Amino acid sequence: MYLDVASAAPWHPRALAAFSQVAEGFPGDPGRVHESGRRASDLLERARGAVAEELGGAPEGVVFTGGGTESIHLAVVGTAMVNRTRPRRIISSAVEHSAVLAAADRAAALYDHEHVVVGVDLDGRVRTEHLAELLAEGGAALVNVQHANHEVGTLQPLSAVARLCRQADALLHVDACQTAGRIDVDLGELGADYLSISAAKFGGGRGTGALLTSPRARLAAVTTGDERERHRRAGLQNLPGIAALAETLATLRPRSVSGEAAKRATVTDQVRRHLRTQLPGLVADLAIHGPTEETLPHILAFSALYVEGQALVSALDSQGFEVHSGSSCATTSGEPSHVLVAMHALTHGHVRVSFDDRFTLTDSEAFMRALARAVTTERARVQI
């Protein structure tokens, strides 16, 4: 069972179909004026319109990129590059995806800005009173607060954040990579100036993303060399990828309470709640991360005392359950997840499960039994 959709979601059948149809049928460069170019351009602009419609922006504010990470860098570095009128400061929540923190560090170093991180509470919610203080004392050009956390699922208090940003005339970048295509995401309603999304996170394909921008957003291209995407991102657009992304969003219809996205969310949320309530009874000394409510339906993270996260991942993998760990033994950096650290949460023995609606309640029972066995085995090994 694949329980790591938050890392990479399986392709939606409509994404696969759109990808191959467009790859085969639209070989032209949308920047050219010949017949093939015009057909490609029409398709590109239809996709742009569809993305704008699903995510609440204007088509001219949509920039297609090579994925969520690139969208994030464009928003953050691209803004710092042209910032002349706002304070030379970028504020990020402590639990942003590492791409956001890295982009802000880069923008600070290259374009002479200060990067300040604002802490979170024990549930992973950004401390809005601290953000208010930071904005009051020095303002900011850009504030980065994610829509929901990728490791534990916590939804951020964005209406409060947006209000603070508006009052301080700071631009707001919302990393919506984990929410786009799953729950209602609307640039305008969120009060955001930038929305970054990734096809790979909602089943819309791979290597394709978008950055939505508000009318007051000001940025320069990070990748330059031509005038594509209204001078905001050079390079031949990945038309098959873009078509897959747009088609999938339009199929999932995350704005509709009766759409596919909403139905999947209801099913996955049931399983998430079941896991949450049952796990503590099955596994002793287990801490479940993040709040029960106001959190994403498809993610659950927890840490078990006295065991290695990597050992749990391996044991579960051998039982057919593919999960992710943010423990230091499991990461490439050798450091524990900065999200868990910011939340003062137990970092060892950590497992994140993230799933779609194919993971049933019955499957979740089998998963919990496998987890309990793995934890027992590991604890017996260290005799604790």
Next chain:
Amino acid sequence: MTPPCTPDFAGVQSGQTGPFIDSRGRPCPLPVIDLARAIAAAQPGQRVTLLADDPGAATDIPAWCRMRGQQLVDVQEYEDHSAYVVERTA
């Protein structure tokens, strides 16, 4: 700053002697396991000092104390490791 491996350090000064556990060089979750064993063997009110340099220890030792209802009395940071003083509660 008084280095931890001398009798002047926190636990002895307070009059509540307790063991030192050197978990430097031990990767997570071993420092927390070492602490759990030491606290289990301690008397209520007794303090244990643990040295660790694992990056996760700074978060995990306080988290363990919270989860297990034990008292984190002091944390001292040194150049290449930290010292955690934990008191066993009742």
